[in-house]
Amino acid sequence: MSVSYFMTGKAVLAFSGGLDTSVVVKYLQEKYDMDVVTVTVDVGQGDNQKQIATKAKKLGVKKHYNIDAKKEFVDNFIFPSIKANSLYQKKYCLATALSRPLIAKKVLDIAKREKVTALAHGCSGKGNDQIRFDITLRSGSNLPIIAPIRDLNLDRKTELKFAKKHGIEIDAIAKKFSIDQNLWGRAIEGGVLEDPFKEPPSNAFIWTKTKNLPANPSYLEIVFEKGIPVAVDRKRLNPISLIEYINKKAGASGVGIVDHIEDRVIGIKSREVYETPAAACLIEAHADLEKMVHTKHENKFKSYIDDEWSWLVYSGLWEDPLRADIDSFIDQAQKCVTGTVKLKMYKGSMRVVGRKSKYSLYSKKVSTYGKGSSFDQKLAKGFVELWGMQSTEANKLQRKR
Numbered sequence: 001m002s003v004s005y006f007m008t009g010k011a012v013l014a015f016s017g018g019l020d021t022s023v024v025v026k027y028l029q030e031k032y033d034m035d036v037v038t039v040t041v042d043v044g045q046g047d048n049q050k051q052i053a054t055k056a057k058k059l060g061v062k063k064h065y066n067i068d069a070k071k072e073f074v075d076n077f078i079f080p081s082i083k084a085n086s087l088y089q090k091k092y093c094l095a096t097a098l099s100r101p102l103i104a105k106k107v108l109d110i111a112k113r114e115k116v117t118a119l120a121h122g123c124s125g126k127g128n129d130q131i132r133f134d135i136t137l138r139s140g141s142n143l144p145i146i147a148p149i150r151d152l153n154l155d156r157k158t159e160l161k162f163a164k165k166h167g168i169e170i171d172a173i174a175k176k177f178s179i180d181q182n183l184w185g186r187a188i189e190g191g192v193l194e195d196p197f198k199e200p201p202s203n204a205f206i207w208t209k210t211k212n213l214p215a216n217p218s219y220l221e222i223v224f225e226k227g228i229p230v231a232v233d234r235k236r237l238n239p240i241s242l243i244e245y246i247n248k249k250a251g252a253s254g255v256g257i258v259d260h261i262e263d264r265v266i267g268i269k270s271r272e273v274y275e276t277p278a279a280a281c282l283i284e285a286h287a288d289l290e291k292m293v294h295t296k297h298e299n300k301f302k303s304y305i306d307d308e309w310s311w312l313v314y315s316g317l318w319e320d321p322l323r324a325d326i327d328s329f330i331d332q333a334q335k336c337v338t339g340t341v342k343l344k345m346y347k348g349s350m351r352v353v354g355r356k357s358k359y360s361l362y363s364k365k366v367s368t369y370g371k372g373s374s375f376d377q378k379l380a381k382g383f384v385e386l387w388g389m390q391s392t393e394a395n396k397l398q399r400k401r
């Protein structure tokens, strides 16, 4: 283990005000003998930013910065992920993964401004966040990166004890679970959830209703322009309000809980539970609309590209040039993704029940089983014969053998 005690100097720390980063402030001050500048980036986690500033002050930091990056988060991170129908392992909308490069970039800005000698974060050595932070920080700086929880191999119990000793207040819920949340989703890990066969207790959920769900279904009508959601339920909303609105409405119908086994980049399998009502609805709706306006060739190719995009972002490679390259393709592929999708939500389930677009490639005249179709069925016979030619030949040979 390489531990750099007594580094002295000044570190800038990405600070959420939670258990990990509060403990890290004290470690940096006491064990590394450093001054600490904290940065809290507001990506819609809903925390009281004033309280976090007070907390930082109480921990004795030299300076605390609060940066409102909600708009940037939606425009530059969430919207591209909707265009990429981004669901890691078909389930996880990347809420945490998307926020990390943005937070790290803000930390780099402050590092420059404050002329610090080190960069710090509160990630453990077991998760994905260390990868996302380290790689983005490295993209803009050669300063040493200090991650005390990883470097000192700290576990949660030790952290809680250390916090108590230093009079650091910890939320009741943080004693039960490890939580990370922002506008795009809420990730809940640890505690009783570590038994993958145990159903998550209802107190794990805050955004999604799990009991006494409404007796009637509710609907969402989402309008997309070039792949971006611009209106919902006939109201044009700014990007932040639109996501908040859907989180609330879908959450009230019990929509948005994800519970799956996830492969972390470093190889650990983890049981992850999420609440992501808006992400679930917007990605489902966007993907459905794409199917209507894209050719079958575009649909097939884009699904590989979407998977690759998700993997890059999940695995901390936001800054890799490939991500921007792929974004160019995806943006180009959004030119016709304009239209309206109707979702129905009922007691925790959600599905598309209608879609329309001026770029629709669906033609009732072609596809109808009714009278008067413009499609000449007789043409199909020859197509089918050519399409199956090699397979038919292979099977003929096998029959002979």
Ligand code: ARG
Pocket (backbone or CB within 6 Å): 094, 095, 096, 097, 128, 129, 178, 179, 180, 187, 188, 189, 262, 272
């Ligand atoms: N497994 C997810 C990810 O890697 C969520 C992580 C949540 N982080 C946390 N500190 N609770 O992006």
